[in-house]
Amino acid sequence: MLVFLILVALIAGGVAYYFWSKQQARQALLAAPLSDQQRRLIDAQVPILQKVPQDLRAKLEGKINLFLDQVEFIGCDGLDVTEDMQMSIAAQACLLVVNTELWYDNLTTILIYPSAFKSRQSRHSGYVVTEKEIVRTGESWNRGPVILSWAHSQRGAMNDHDGQNVVFHEFAHQIDDLTGSANGVPVLSANQSFSEWEAAFLTAYDAHVQAVEMGRPTVIDPYGAEGHEEFFAVSVEVFFERPKALRNSDPEVYKQLSKLFHLDPAQWH
16 A cells, blocks of 8 residues: 555656646746847848837747747648748747737647648538638648648738738637637637627627628728638737727727737837
8 A cells, every 4th residue: 555655646746747847848938038040030020020019029039939849830832941931920929929828728730831722621501511622821720730821921921011911810710719619709818808809899790791791991801701700810910910990990899809918009119
């Protein structure tokens, strides 16, 4: 019996040490700065970072370190993944969560294609299942992976004021999916209520769908009319890249996203 108890204690101690050392490694990564070369690289690849307030830069760099340690980047269709690609994608993904406790817990792999790629989509209608091949610039899967076109990821990062950014879009889906289902309602912050989120987003979504159907111009990309989850993702794109336009056109959506991310990019210079 004594031997059994000692064995149990040793196993419990080993498990506790494993999780303690893992947490220590995580904290070390979050506290570590980027090198000067890495800073120059992300500032050149992701111009929007030059607007980020200085007090958030250390947090951003730590989260980029954690992201790069956690995620494996795999090139597809013969693409050789470079440090530029990894740093650009990591910086954009981490900007979304720079000032929150949200994290991409389930993500371990990012697949990168040179350009747009083909994907098979299944549709169910009763007992009938139809499949078709569509061309995509990005995809986000439940519990990963994220799949990206590098050409479109780079273009979206370099043009930081058009409201279109495929990396922001796909990682918004990853954030949305942290609840277990990507449905346009992510894990809300402590200062938010579901009723306020629902009122803001349902009202804006219905108005957006109506505007798209009538052919009226919208600040939020028309693709948002495809569903609540897509409306959330394209709203995130605009929140970061055209924040003042979103605040003017959909102030309640802007307010909820500002609470979710603990950021106010309309005030960035």
